[in-house]
Amino acid sequence: MELMTKAKNFESHDLLQAQEQLWNHIFLYLKSMSLKCAVELGIPDVIHNHGGSIAHPELLAALSLPPSRSPHLRRLMRMLTHSGFFATRRSRGSGDEEEEEEEDVYLLTPLSYLLVNDNNSLSLSPFVLAMLDPYLVDPSSSMSSWFRSCERTPFQMVNGWGFWDMAGRDGKLNRIFNDGMASDGRFVMDVVVKEHGDVFLGVTSLVDVGGGIGAAARAIAETFEIRCSVLDLPHVVENIAADGVVEFVAGNMFDRIPPADAVFLKWILHDWNDDECVRILRRCKEAILENKKGGKVIIIDIVVDLEKANEIELLFDSLMMMLCGSFERNEKEWRKIFREAGFSNYKIMPVLGVRSIIELYP
Structure with missing residues (x-):
């Protein structure tokens, strides 16, 4: 009764404006x-x-x-x-x-x-089609059921398998997801190599962990003449033809990462929870120490600004919750997993729009 009384105190134009905002969310x-x-x-x-x-x-x-x-x-x-x-x-x-x-x-x-495919290596059309595929969109309609369930993610509740397991089983999902990530890799690496190439100074070998079909690694190899390899799961790399520019290695980042001067992680760690990230980063540290040149880990990922988090950061955080059961991290949360993985220092450069380049040192 009290709420109804308060509602009656709102001006009609305020309620109509609120209705328009509600409609905007409904039909977005x-x-x-x-x-x-x-x-x-x-x-x-x-x-x-x-x-x-x-x-x-x-x-x-x-x-x-x-x-x-x-x-x-x-x-x-x-x-x-x-x-x-x-x-x-x-x-x-x-x-x-x-x-x-x-x-x-x-x-x-x-x-x-940005959506033109013809002679435009920066096209993000594959990313659009991947993110708006029913496989990725449908779980969002089951969020309320998921909150009441014991399933790890809405994706798993809808499909019966976790996202990465499903990608290994379903060729269509594997293809559209890797094509989407490759288009993003080409786009963001065009900026990185042109404007922030100093992060690769002194690096002679690099392994791109979870690098899919090699778009990012290829951009690095061709621009800086760095010996690059991609480590990814067998179903991702098994049918990729060797081209002499990038080497593809079938494996699991939780088990072992090949030694290199630098380990590259583009949009990988936000897919995993803290314990899983620590395991991955420990393997990264082993890889660069095994190479006996000091080395570093180069991360491209979102660093949430707690003072002024923007809507894109919040949307990606919701996407991670639905697909992988993970989340986007602020600097304090990044620092926690860096320390637990045994790294001594890091540097964050917020130079890629909503994403940052992070250099991580053993």
């Missing part, structure tokens, strides 16, 4: 699904191949869509334009001057350029 998933649709249809590639802009009728034809889909495509593009993925302008058609109507012309933006 449609923005993600519209993005997925655009990538699957290949809309960014079509616009790029058409010189960076294309009229609505030409886009419909280039996508080989039936004419009946024209108004629906217009609505999809309106949503994506509103979200900043495309820009639009009006242009007159090519019909009779008296009958011609203005047509929407769609243009790429910096945001949609």
Whole structure:
């Protein structure tokens, strides 16, 4: 009764504004699904191949869509334009001057350029498709059931297996996930090698732990002439052809990591709990000490800022909870596992947007 009395004291415009905010949260998933649709249809590639802009009728034809889909495509593009993925302008058609109507012309933006696959090694389209695949999205609808269960993660509750076990069993999940991580690797390493290459000074050998199909290791090897290898599970690397640039080693980071001057961990440790991270880092320390050159561990991961944590950090933290049962760490939490693993010093450089480069020394 008291709550109802308080609610009646709110102004109508405040409640209407609150309702709009509620609706925004309810229907926000449609923005993600519209993005997925655009990538699957290949809309960014079509616009790029058409010189960076294309009229609505030409886009419909280039996508080989039936004419009946024209108004629906217009609505999809309106949503994506509103979200900043495309820009639009009006242009007159090519019909009779008296009958011609203005047509929407769609243009790429910096945001949609990141989704262009054609001759764009920085394309993040595979990452979009991986993160929005039903395998990764569906567990989010079962969070309330998971909170009442004894399962480790919502992913395991929905699929019957943990995320990494499922990736080893399901070829589709393995492929889309590794393709997604490779696209992220190419993107972030383009920044690292151009602007923060000093982290690799003095390094002659490097092992990329959990490096998937080798996108990050290849960028390092080709730029700095460092002998690079990738350590990953057998089902990840067994079908990758040798190319003379990167060596692929089948193994388990919890058992042994090949010796090298540097061990590289890109977006690996946030997948695991503290005890598991300590085990991994101890293997890293063994690897660099076995090489007898001092060495270091290079980590690319999120370091949560407790004073001003942003929404992306919180979203990734929720994703880790759903998929792996892990979490994103602040500096104090990182320092704890570094010390427990026996490392003496570290340096955090918040230079990659939401992610940081961490150098860890034995």
